[in-house]
Amino acid sequence: xxxxxPYLRVDALSKTFGSIRALHKADFEVxxxxxxxxxxxxxxxxxxxxxxxxxxxPPDEGRILLDGQEVHFGGATGSEHAGIAxxxxxxxxxxxxxxxxxxxxxxxxxxxxxxxxxxxxxxGPYLEQVGLAGLxxxxxxxxxxxxxxxxxxxxxxxxxxxxxxxxxxxxAALADREIRRVKAVVRSLREQRRSIIYVTHxxxxxxxxxxxxxxxxxxxxxxxxxxxxxxxxxLISMMLGGSLEGLFPPRAAAAGSPVLEIENLxxxxxxxxxxLTVRGGEIVGLAGQLGSGASDVLRAVAGHQPTVSGTVAVxxxxxxxxxxxxxxxxxxxxxxxxxxxxxLFLQRSVVENLTSPSLGHVTTAGWLRPRAERSLSNRIxxxxxxxxxxxxxxxxxxxxxxxxxxxxxxWTGHPLQVLLIDEPTRGVDVGARAEIYRHLRTIxxxxxxxxxxxxxxQEILGLADTVAAYFKGAQVSFRRRDDTDSxxxxxxxxxxxxxxx
Numbered sequence: 177x178x179x180x181x182p183y184l185r186v187d188a189l190s191k192t193f194g195s196i197r198a199l200h201k202a203d204f205e206v207x208x209x210x211x212x213x214x215x216x217x218x219x220x221x222x223x224x225x226x227x228x229x230x231x232x233x234p235p236d237e238g239r240i241l242l243d244g245q246e247v248h249f250g251g252a253t254g255s256e257h258a259g260i261a262x263x264x265x266x267x268x269x270x271x272x273x274x275x276x277x278x279x280x281x282x283x284x285x286x287x288x289x290x291x292x293x294x295x296x297x298x299x300g301p302y303l304e305q306v307g308l309a310g311l312x313x314x315x316x317x318x319x320x321x322x323x324x325x326x327x328x329x330x331x332x333x334x335x336x337x338x339x340x341x342x343x344x345x346x347x348a349a350l351a352d353r354e355i356r357r358v359k360a361v362v363r364s365l366r367e368q369r370r371s372i373i374y375v376t377h378x379x380x381x382x383x384x385x386x387x388x389x390x391x392x393x394x395x396x397x398x399x400x401x402x403x404x405x406x407x408x409x410x411l412i413s414m415m416l417g418g419s420l421e422g423l424f425p426p427r428a429a430a431a432g433s434p435v436l437e438i439e440n441l442x443x444x445x446x447x448x449x450x451x452l453t454v455r456g457g458e459i460v461g462l463a464g465q466l467g468s469g470a471s472d473v474l475r476a477v478a479g480h481q482p483t484v485s486g487t488v489a490v491x492x493x494x495x496x497x498x499x500x501x502x503x504x505x506x507x508x509x510x511x512x513x514x515x516x517x518x519x520l521f522l523q524r525s526v527v528e529n530l531t532s533p534s535l536g537h538v539t540t541a542g543w544l545r546p547r548a549e550r551s552l553s554n555r556i557x558x559x560x561x562x563x564x565x566x567x568x569x570x571x572x573x574x575x576x577x578x579x580x581x582x583x584x585x586x587w588t589g590h591p592l593q594v595l596l597i598d599e600p601t602r603g604v605d606v607g608a609r610a611e612i613y614r615h616l617r618t619i620x621x622x623x624x625x626x627x628x629x630x631x632x633x634q635e636i637l638g639l640a641d642t643v644a645a646y647f648k649g650a651q652v653s654f655r656r657r658d659d660t661d662s663x664x665x666x667x668x669x670x671x672x673x674x675x676x677x
Contacts, residue, residue, distance in 0.1 A: 189238035198224040209369040216392035218575030231255030261338035271318035302331040307357040424638035425617040432456035435625035441486035447649035454625040461640030468646040470629035478510035509587030513598040522572030534589040560585035577608025
């Protein structure tokens with residue numbers, strides 16, 4: 177790390193939105209050749225700082241200095257021309273355009289006369305740097321996986337030759353292999369003496385990548401601290417303003433009778449038939465990386481993905497194949513890994529989202545009963561610690577943690593026997609994560625059978641009573657929690673042949 181004057185410095189930055197003070201005299205800095213981690217709970221001010229640095233919001237007060245000179249961006253283009261690039265948490269690609277088009281999207285240096293062939297050739301080196309050397313630069317982005325799209329976002333910032341690079345939750349939707357690629361890019365940029373701001377909820381990445389860390393809480397910033405001088409517990413304490421006692425709740429003493437029974441289930445992305453029994457009060461974890469088949473099993477059970485063969489039954493009652501409505505009628509709730517795309521109505525109110533699976537309980541002859549709707553949403557909000565003063569707000573205006581609590585909590589207003597959750601805490605801070613785990617255990621204790629699919633091995637080991645590991649479309653093991661070892665689980669979901677020895 178360069179010990180001289182920081183390349184980017186923010187002095188006493190403040191930003192207010194209406195009555196909400198998102199930043200309050202925040203200070204921040206990052207040097208040349210340094211990775212500065214930026215952490216904090218959802219709503220702590222991290223995203224606002226990133227948007228100010230990206231030129232999306234002008235600050236109300238304070239200064240931004242680049243290489244010792246005060247700068248004023250006047251918009252996103254001004255920030256980019258000043259040498260700041262952002263890999264956004266929400267993908268900003270144009271799906272109908274090609275990979276090469278997206279890599280150079282908005283780059284006016286190449287001019288409108290550049291041919292598609294020349295553009296594809298120019299994109300090649302940047303794709304190679306992020307591990308996508310075999311990808312056709314002329315392929316439409318809409319045909320690519322989420323992981324590949326995220327890596328294209330990284331390739332785009334490499335093409336900008338920015339001096340300050342901001343990674344905003346770059347690995348939230350990636351599997352281990354893609355995460356390693358992103359980390360390699362970060363380290364390469366540091367070697368090139370770029371200034372890196374790394375925003376993440378994955379605290380292991382802070383200690384793996386960052387030279388220093390700055391904690392934001394309630395819009396205020398801490399002084400930067402070398403990561404070598406911190407422990408994980410100390411960092412969590414700084415983020416929460418106190419210690420976090422027990423991230424995971426106690427496990428169930430005993431499970432009940434079988435509730436969900438899956439027999440020889442086969443889908444297009446599951447290569448071997450899956451049979452699984454989940455008992456009432458039990459949380460079963462399907463461990464596996466992106467594309468392992470774990471998510472496909474949940475989607476098939478919920479009726480969101482066609483099945484080739486097999487049966488699903490809830491409390492002895494057969495579930496209609498490939499029918500989300502039939503699954504819901506049988507008491508199956510499903511929360512997808514992408515809450516913004518198919519888990520929430522982002523433009524609708526929190527009230528409407530919380531009651532959306534339970535319209536039959538808040539309507540009469542097709543007419544909405546506002547009092548019943550409000551009563552049900554209040555009950556769910558109280559159970560899931562969602563601010564009831566925000567019930568009238570659009571769901572998209574809430575933090576990621578609160579959005580996830582809505583995506584899960586909405587099913588509790590519906591007669592529920594089975595709850596399926598894909599990536600329960602993706603993009604959620606550590607405080608909200610502990611709350612969600614506690615809520616899931618409470619739901620299970622009421623007799624519900626819960627199945628989670630997760631690429632986070634810590635989450636699987638800490639929360640699940642029973643673990644099934646998936647690899648390349650096949651279930652490679654099934655273990656009760658008391659005989660599951662974390663090192664063995666890691667091998668099973670990455671190298672099953674080695675684990676079998």
